[in-house]
Amino acid sequence: MNRRFFTILFVTVFLVSSALTVFGAQKTIDKIKFPPLNEAKMPAIEKVVLESGLTIYLLEDRELPLVNARVRLAAGEYLSPSEKIGLANIMGEVMRTGGTEKMTGDEIDAALEAIGASIEVNIGNTSGSASMNILSEYTDTGLQLLADILRRPVFAQDKIDLKKTALRSGIARRNDEPLDICLREFRKIIYGKESPYARHTEYFTVDNISRDDLVAFHKKYISPENAMLAIWGDFDKNEMLAKIKQHFGDWPKGEGKVPKLPDVKYDFKPGIHFVNKDNVTQSYILLGHIGGYTGDPDYFALLVMNNVLNSSFGGRLFNNVRSKLGLAYSVGGAYTSNIVYPGVYYSYCFTKSESTVKATRSVIDEIKRIQTELPTPEEMRMAKNGYLNSFVFNFEDKGDIINRMMEYDYFEFPNDFLFKVKANVEKVTPADVQEVARKWLRPEALQIVIVGKGAEFDEPLTVFGAVDSIDVTIPTGEKKATAEVTPEMLAKGKQLFALAAKASGGVENFKKIKGNSYKAAMNISLPQGEFTFESNSFNLFPDKSRDVIITPMGEMINIRNGSEGWAKQGPAVMPASAEDLDDAKKDIFRNLLLAFQKAENPDFSIAYIGTEPFKGKSANILEISSADGSQSFKLALDATSHLPLAKMYFGQTMTGPGNLTETYDDYRDVSGVKIPHSVLVEADGNRLVELKIKEYQINPSVDESLFSKPQ
Amino acid sequence: MKSITRRAVMLLFLLLMVAGAVSAFDFSDIENRVVEYRLNNGLMVIVLPRDDAPVASFVTMVNVGGADDPKGSTGIAHLFEHMAFKGTKEIGTSNLNKELKWMAEEDRIFKQIFEEKAKGAAADTALLARLEEELSKASDSAGQYVVPNEYGQIVEREGGVGLNAFTSYDVTAYHMSFPANRLELWMAMEADRFSNPVLREVYKEKHVIAEERRMRTESSPQGKLVEEFISAAYKAHPYHNSLVGHMSDIMNYNRMDALQFFKKYYVPSNMVVVIVGDVQPENVRQLAEKYLGRIPTGPKPAPILTQEPPQISERRVTVRDKAQPVYICGFPIPYSTHPDMPALEALADYLGQGRTSQLYKGLVKEKKLAVQAVAFAGFPGVKYPSLFGIYAMPAKDKTNAENEQEILAIIEKVKGELIPVDEVEKIKARAKANLINSMTGNEDLAMALATYEVVNGGWRKLFNAMEKVEAITPEDIKRVANNYLDANRRTVGMLEPEESN
Structure with missing residues (x-):
């Protein structure tokens, strides 16, 4: 039988049985006759295209004193590079929270909340939007802010850090609720785990994103040819159009339309x-x-x-x-x-x-x-x-009607x-x-x-x-960015690293270093406040160390000796935890005094990643990895002096694993090499400890018994 | 230079706001369109005609909730909410008499199971297994005559959308929207289910509810925390009990329990119907008298008399689970219509609503201890004395303890100072905007009217809400902060990460 016959057959059956239902009805409700339905009024939507390419939709609705607007943005997370997943999302949020040329983000928060209004920017996987909800009496204020947020955001660093903290916290929480796991893993299986329709942030993709990335993303994709604006509510169409032209009429064209969805x-x-x-x-x-x-x-x-x-x-x-x-x-x-x-x-x-x-x-x-x-x-x-x-x-x-029209047009x-x-x-x-x-x-x-x-x-x-x-263990962040490392990046990395070694005193001088000792003032930030302690450290490279911190309650001693380690506080001696020992081992790999000795070591892969601003200076960023890729850290080198400005790595913080940054300053000559005498350590952007070195010796005479288990 | 420009911009904004504040929106336009009437059986009907689109939203709110569950039958208010979708004598069955016969058989077997189980350790497990088997067969036999979900199917087929219901500690609400010409159909169906409900499939539905409990509470770390927190905060008042029901109660309650509950509480004087949309009040009135007027009357049920005794000590609960930390704390506050409530709501707004709130600024923006921090007044219910709550979601690597310390410092600060007048003005502006926004959709507005009628002292209060908000002073906020946010009457709930093995 062909399909047409089937169709006729079933239409017939359908009609007959529907009729039977009606004739056989005993239910009260079947006797109810519906009066004709009033016709749905099709509201008049005015559509205007500005010279810049921005399309505007206007719909008057004067029942309540509200104005709503939605700017459709064609930019989506799919445009973020795979090693920087989260870029579009952070860019959208910080457009709103990071302030504009005229006001800081906090001032915008205050201005909006003072009038019970909201403007939010949200960039999803395949598109984004900026939405505004405001009492109509404040329309002018709202449009000014909306235009500033879209056109003139300044991406303040503190709000980038805030959003990154939120994303990292979200990653840490992503296995808490079973439904979240199920949805996330299902999408990855259907679209592929690298697909822009399924992939998600990891600690390292968030860490890889810089303010420059946000600025570049905004410049490239947030432009009138990639935007459409719908506005509806309590206004006169002509007046509103004039206002919109005032705020958006001179929005210059950008770099063209966004690439197609993959x-x-x-x-x-x-x-x-x-x-x-x-x-x-x-x-x-x-x-x-x-x-x-x-x-x-x-x-x-x-x-x-x-x-x-x-x-x-x-x-x-x-x-x-x-x-x-x-x-x-x-x-x-x-x-x-x-x-x-x-x-x-x-x-x-x-x-x-x-x-x-x-x-x-x-x-x-x-x-x-x-x-x-x-x-x-x-x-x-x-x-x-x-x-x-x-x-x-x-x-x-009304919002559904006007937004549907805008989506269809897009x-x-x-x-x-x-x-x-x-x-x-x-x-x-x-x-x-x-x-x-x-x-x-x-x-x-x-x-x-x-x-x-x-x-x-x-x-x-x-x-x-x-x-x-499926292993849903959250990658700790040690995983390297998956961007392919080109031979050029490796060559340039090696060259810059050699320059750093040279600027710091030369490989030969580093090769002479067998150990060191230093006295320092340690300023620690704790939840209870900031505290300063004296400290005394001894190192015999590669794997023997002794740190003594003098506190009002007595000395705290930390010793590492090969695969063993102890902590002594008062009379109590405790063995070091497995995490600490593991971290100490990794610390050897990250030790710059040792790294400069190995500048020519082929097991040592050094890639140049880019040049970015770092705390007010221009820095060349290198990624240094072990041959098997199991260990790595990043180094920011001063682009002018080539001295290390900072080291970034994933390691133990006071509250567990996290992203650490050591910033170096106050370089002084010690036995022919340059040693930073100020070291600031930050964990996930928060100040942890600052070290001011008072005395520094290379190859001091130390008694080996200093590294044995304390009594 | 830059800061001067910025100050100028801020000044400009302030000027714009002052200029705007002169023109106040008049809620009486909408208020005057509302028509209310009480049917002969005592049912209150509230209608707001709105002809923007040929649709209407319907809410039936019953003044009964989980707090009214009898002892041993926690979750029965919620069970009845499910049963209200199972149909009536006309809807949901192909042969009512045969079906009722098998339902009686189900009840008989279930009673036997219940009695055998009551023997505890002495219960005959073989007998129980046989009875369970028999119950399942009786259910299948009754099931032959069930037209599954016919009630919902009719609604969907006729173009109804958003058919659903919820049970809170205070109320049970049934809501949906229809094309406006289905008004009479809605009347007939709503009247039918609250006059002639047939509690079919109850012994299967309890397994569905058990799954709901597993989903909302048992398999969700935050769900576990919330249940533990509420039961710690209340020891005498029934807000203490699980809203969805304790698992053993879900397994033990039976059809008669649900039916008795229905008969006691689903009486017209204890219910309100709200319709917002493209309808004529006079037409609604005629149809309401014809259909809803049939719901049998009964005495208005008594409110709960048990009072939560004054809290005399701090209470703390900790749920350890494989999850990241979450912090909640709560302080006892009065019920919804108490004169201190507007100031408490203003305090919640100041402390914990929005990016400029004290908690967000302190915990999220400045100290970076949390990714979310909010405050709210009126949890878990508002009909009876309630809680002022604070919720914080610690940032990665931050602890509940660090968050708590900062939260307490912020509370102490608000108790010690008068908040600036412009902050109070901000609270008022936000309350007004929220109120106006809540009126955009028919369904939201219908739900707001019903809620005000049932638990907030009458629907008119919705439109007058701004008057009370306008009267709030910084002194009021300081006073309620000092009166209610007392460390000795605090309940704290924490979700703490369990050491993974």
Whole structure:
């Protein structure tokens, strides 16, 4: 039988059974007659294109004294380089918080909050927006600020640091809630973990981002040809247009349109991926594969299929997995479509650990069933009428109306696309639903992600195939930026490092160094305040050290000797922790006195990364790594004197691992080499300790017993 | 030079604000459009016609919540909320009589299970297993006559959107929006479910609710913390109990428990209906009398008389989990209509709402101890004496202890000083903007009217809210800070990272 015959057959069945429902009705509600619905008023939207390319949409709505605006920005996180994921996001936030040429960010906060207004900038994966909500009496203030934020941000360093702290904290928290893990890992499996549609920040990608990057990103992508402005609310259109022209009319064109969103390569194949989480009683199950495009002719039937399968009351998944089987509170899904890149198909179900496999099977069964069992007339009625009868809600909110028009225009979709959807949904038949379910759903090639307590599952996950255990351990930040290191970068790195060694006294002089000792004043920042202590240090390179800190409570002694170490405070002697010993070992690699001795060592890879401002000076940044890549640190060299300005690395702070920066100053000659006599140590941007050296000796005579276990 | 320019800019902003402040928005335009009437059975109906789009939003709010759960049946208010979507004598069944017969059988078996379980260690496990099997069969038999989720399906099919409900400690609210010409359908369906509810599938639904508990509480470190925190802050008042219910209560309660709860609390005098949208008040009135007027009356249930005794010591709870730290603290404050509430809300705004708030400035911007720090007045409920809460999410490598120290310092500071007048003006401006923004959508406005009617002393107070806010002085804020933010009446909840193995 051909498809057309099927269609006719089922339309007939559908009509007959609908009629039966009506004739057989006994319900009170079936007797209710609906009066005609008042027509949805199509608000007049005025569209104006400025010479600069900025498109403006205006819609008057005078019920409440409010003005809302949304500037659509074509820039997205997809434009950030892979070693700087988070760049677009930080740029967006700091545009708003980091101040403008006229006001600091804090002043903008105060000005907005004093009038109960908000302006926020948010850059997502594929696009961004600047939104404003303000009482109409303050419209002028709002527009001025909005224009300044978009056009003249200054990206104050302290607000960049604040946002980076927030991002790092977010990374540290990303495994706290099982649902977050499930969603994140599923996207990576569908789009690929390097894909701009799935990838996410890591400590090192955040660390790699500098203010210069933000300035460059803003200059390149935040421009009138990449922006559209919609404004709606309590104003007179002509007056408003004049005001907008005043603030945005002279916005100069930028460097052209943003590059296109990248394509997605997808191979259909099944997979079962598992993240074990011991502190939960419920499993989070997400399964699916790649989805489709809004422009596809099957889009309309897929919308109806979504309703049959996933509708929140009366969809098959809800009816069977939740209501009939009682296996879940949350169950559902969707076949999603995007305009430029494919959406995803997903189904989800959260169920108790003991029914994990059973619930997964029941979800898969429903996916298979939508391919084999035609939707019943009642299901079709619900799925189609649900869309058609609720169509009027597309016109309830003025913001929705104007933003939809702006989005369609951006993607060059017809303005009446929504009506096209409606007309086509009306035509969808049960056979169409089955056909698109068969064409687009692939139950034999589902990627399944489960986060839960594996020990309590009803059956092993191997029933679905070979299990891929996902390691969600958060990379500590030691991982090197994945940017390819070119031979040029290595050559230049080596050359600059040799210059640094030379400026610091020459490799030969460093090679003579076997040990050192120094007395210093240590100023430590603690939560209780700042404290200054005397300190005394002895080193016998590579692996013997003794640090003594003199406190009002007595001496604190720290000793490292090869693979052993001790701390002594008062009468108590404690062995060093594994983390401390490990860090001490890494400290040997990071020791600059030793590094300069190894300037010619082939096991030592030195890459020039770039030249950036560092605390008011121009600095050449080098990344120095061990041959196996397991250890690395960065060095900022003064571009003029070549002396080290700072060393950056991932190591132990007082509260656990973190990003440390040692800034060097006050260089003095000691036995033919230049030694910084001021060292400032910061952890994640916060001042930790500052060392002022009073006496410094190279190769002092020291008694080896100083490095043995204290008594 | 630069700082002078900046000062000039700030001055300009102040001038603009003063100029703007003269024109005040008049809420009476909207207030005067509201029509209210009480039906013969005592049900209050509030209508706000708004013909912007041919749609309407509907809220039915019942003055009953988790705080009213009887002992041993925590979570029953929430269970009934789920049951209200299961249909009626007409909706949700293909053969009511046969279905009712099997439902009675379910109840009989469940009672047997309950009695056997009550024997504790002496319970016959083999018998229990057999009974569970029988219950499952009886449920399946009843299930043959169930038209699953028919209630929701009709709503969706007829173009309803946002069909949902929530249960708080104070109230239970049912809400949705329809194309405006479905007004009569909504009336008929709403009246039907609150006159003739059939509590079908209850023994399956309790497993759904158990999953909801696992999702919201047991598998979420923050969910665990919030439950522990609330139960520590209240020892006598039922805000102490789990809102979704303790797992054993969810497993033990039965259909009769839910039905009795419904009969006691779902009486017209204890409910309010709000409709905002493209409707005619007179038409609404006729239909309301025809349909909602049928909901049987009953005596207005008594409020909870148990009072939380004055707190005499600090209380602290710590949840250790594989998660990053979170800090909450709370101080007892009065109920929603108490005259100190506006000043307490202003205090919460000053301390912890927005980027210029004291907590955000101190903890996030300056000391970099936290990534989020907020304050709020009115948690976990407001019908009965409530809490003033502070929540902080420590930044990476920062601790709850460091955050607490700074939070307490900020509290001491606000107790010791009069906050500047321009800060108070800012609070007022924000309250006004928030109020106006809450009126943009039909559903938000309907929910606000219902909430004001049920727990805030009447819907008109929504439109007069600004009067009380306008009257607040710096002295008021200092006074409430000193009266309520007392270290000896503090409850602290902390989520602390568990050492990973």
